[in-house]
Amino acid sequence: MPHIWCPGCGHGIVLNSLLRAVEKLQLERNDIVMISGIGCSARIQGYVDFHTMHTLHGRALAFATGIKMAWPLLKVIVPMGDGDALAIGGNHFIHAARRNIDVTAIIMNNSIYGMTGGQHSPLTQCGDHATTAPYGTVDSPFDVVQLASAAGASFIARTTTYHARDMTRLLAAAIEHKGFSVVEVLSQCPTYYGRKNDAGDAVAMMERFRDETVKVTADGAVPGDRSGRMDGAHEPVPVGLFRREERPEYCEAYRTRVMEPALEQAQSAARDVSP
Amino acid sequence: MTQTRSGTVEFLQGNEVCAEAAIYAGMRFYAGYPITPSTEIAERLALRLPQVGGTCIQMEDEIGSLCSVIGASLTGMKGMTATSGPGYSLMQEAVGYAIMAEVPLVIVDVQRGGPSTGLPTHASQGDVMQVRWGTHGDHAIVCLSASTHQDLFETMIRAFNVSETFRTPVIVLIDEIVGHMREPVRIPDAGEYELTERLLTNVPRDVDYHPYLPREDGRLPMSHFGGEHRYNVTGLYHDMWGFPSDNPQVTNDLIHHLMNKLENRKRDLTFTKEWNTTDADIMLISYGASARSARHIMEDRRAVGMRMGLIELQTLWPFPGELIRERCRGASYVVVVEMNMGQIVHEVKAAVERPERVFLANRVDGEMITPADIKHLVRVIQGKGI
Structure with missing residues (x-):
């Protein structure tokens, strides 16, 4: 299929795994809404036959909140890039997590702004190079897992484009999960990130995803005594399922704790005044 | 609009009138963020909307508020947000999106003094040009206003009707005085005012539906997002299926359609x-x-x-x-x-x-x-x- 991504880009692998996850769950296409923001990642919704929406930079989760609240039976999937989700969209991300609204957020993290030509993002490792960091970044990156955890997401996973089958399994579990689910996918951008950081071609970058990651245990614990990536770029990156917990989902809570009591009150008030 | 003198008389703030009139007009999704002097609209709707089966959400900011209203509107609900000048400034990018994607919705701007934080609790009418030109790029916009609560009630209904007819955001521009002043207002009985409902496509399931192909009268029948017809919605210039296009002819036709659908119908949109x-x-x-x-x-x-x-x-x-x-x-x-x-x-x-x-x-x-x-x-x- 012709697409707009560069040769070697990891985003096509995410699309592949996502479609396999949807197939595995046997979801109806009419029941899925895919809402994206702006960037290379955001163009993923143009290649799927669901209800699709290409919105504003950083705002996809806000649009998704409205759609999900208005029509809670829909499966809402929000693919985002690292800048889209956590720079301009960071506020919507933490608030969607806090509400635990039943939306699946996929953060396709290639550590760079690709569509605008290679600027550093809030997930670029400190010291990495980008067109707006010619001397290396001095910014520290977010750890998506820790951020999502602190903000209250009830399902949190991280995987890479090397681990395509794990990705399918995690995406399927995320879509099935009732609540706000976050799947960070480390994806390679050989064109900008790779070139700026002498990271080699797409294959070399994917081999690094294989060699420099460590799978978390079944209870989400990270082997060894490190908790995240913020304390050193050369430590292996933990991947796998970090959290899956039951917590009241936002739309359901609104229905049971606000709408139903309010409707009941209004009906009994109407009964009281009728002759 | 019929003129029977029925209904109930209430003594309300202008902001409360906005809320009640929106419910009367069929609005069932509100998202907002607190800002003086418009906050009473959100407060009233937080109480009232769930009583009529509607949904009200306090978002994290005004940007998120308008974005979520756009999303809700696409699923077939009449949606609205309310704010004041600073919040309306934040919404401008999403206003452009609603214009480009042709999404019906209503925004109430209760003006305060500006620029910047300005005079939050005082009278001003400084947002007239922000409403006209706040979002970037060429565009047409509909902005309605009112000076009395009875007129405001009717103006709100009119705003929803216009937004549905023309698939466009409509801004109701009032000011701190109208918003906070209390005067009697007659809440009409149901059915007294004609309400314009969403124009839906009659294209059957599994037949190619063109969400962005205007009919001869310029109107575009919609399909509920999440319903039978799957299509794409984007803020990019787009073809009749809603997919991005930079074809010069497509681009030219779309910008002319967006302008003409309102400018050519100015007479229908003029209320004095x-x-x-x-x-x-x-x-x-x-x-x-x-x-x-x-x-x-x-x-x-x-x-x-x-x-x-x-x-x-x-x-x-x-x-x-x-x-x-x-x-x-x-x-x-x-x-x-x-x-x-x-x-x-x-x-x-x-x-x-x-x-x-x-x-x-x-x-x-x-x-x-x-x-x-x-x-x-x-x-x-x-x-x-x-």
């Missing part, structure tokens, strides 16, 4: 109230709270024999220039009454035959412009001195 305009020697033109003072001084001067008239604009955009030119033809002076440094006055000057006879009666100190303020200006124009 007129008092003594047929013989007016001095014509006042005003809107919102300012129009209350203008009406007061017009009646006061008429009583002493001065031929003063008043046009109250209930449509600010698209600007009813032809009507203004027509009505002002016989007037020696035209006085535009507004609480800003001069915004609508420039539109009036561009519309009339003798722009040098157009004057601005304004006030920008946060206090409401008074009938005496207008009287003093008229005396100066007439060479009588204050």
Whole structure:
């Protein structure tokens, strides 16, 4: 299929795994809404036959909140890039997590702004190079897992484009999960990130995803005594399922704790005044 | 619209009227963020919407508020947000999205003094041009206003009807005085006002549906997002399926469609109230709270024999220039009454035959412009001195 991504880009692998996850769950296409923001990642919704929406930079989760609240039976999937989700969209991300609204957020993290030509993002490792960091970044990156955890997401996973089958399994579990689910996918951008950081071609970058990651245990614990990536770029990156917990989902809570009591009150008030 | 005098009379704030009228109009999704002087709209709807099976959410900011309203509207719900100048500034990118993607919704802007944080609890009408040109790129926009609570009720219904008819965001622009003032308002019985519902496509399931192919009358029947027809919605220039296109012909056709669907229907979108305009020697033109003072001084001067008239604009955009030119033809002076440094006055000057006879009666100190303020200006124009 012709697409707009560069040769070697990891985003096509995410699309592949996502479609396999949807197939595995046997979801109806009419029941899925895919809402994206702006960037290379955001163009993923143009290649799927669901209800699709290409919105504003950083705002996809806000649009998704409205759609999900208005029509809670829909499966809402929000693919985002690292800048889209956590720079301009960071506020919507933490608030969607806090509400635990039943939306699946996929953060396709290639550590760079690709569509605008290679600027550093809030997930670029400190010291990495980008067109707006010619001397290396001095910014520290977010750890998506820790951020999502602190903000209250009830399902949190991280995987890479090397681990395509794990990705399918995690995406399927995320879509099935009732609540706000976050799947960070480390994806390679050989064109900008790779070139700026002498990271080699797409294959070399994917081999690094294989060699420099460590799978978390079944209870989400990270082997060894490190908790995240913020304390050193050369430590292996933990991947796998970090959290899956039951917590009241936002739309359901609104229905049971606000709408139903309010409707009941209004009906009994109407009964009281009728002759 | 029928004129039966039924319903119940309530003593409400203008902001509460906005909320009640929106519910009457069928609005069932509200998202907002607290901001003075509009917050009572969100407060009332948080209480009232769930009572009628609607949904109200307090979002993390005004940007998220409008974005979520766009999402909800696409699923078939009538949606709305409300804010004031600073919040409306934040919404501008999403306003452009709603214009481009042709999403019906209503935004209430209860104006406060600006720029910046300005005068949150005081009177101003400084957002008229922000409403016209706030979002980037060429576009047409609909903006309605009202000066009394009864008119505001009707204006809100009108806003939802226009937004559904033309698939466009409609801005209801009021001010702190109209928003916070209390006066009796008659809540009409259901059915008294005609409500425009979403125009839905009759294309059957599994038949190619073109969400962005206008009918001959310029209208675009919708399909509920999440319903039978799967299609794409984007803020990019797009073809009739809603997929991005930079084809020059597609681009040209779309921008002309977006402009013409409103500009060519200006007559249907023009709402005004007129008092003594047929013989007016001095014509006042005003809107919102300012129009209350203008009406007061017009009646006061008429009583002493001065031929003063008043046009109250209930449509600010698209600007009813032809009507203004027509009505002002016989007037020696035209006085535009507004609480800003001069915004609508420039539109009036561009519309009339003798722009040098157009004057601005304004006030920008946060206090409401008074009938005496207008009287003093008229005396100066007439060479009588204050």
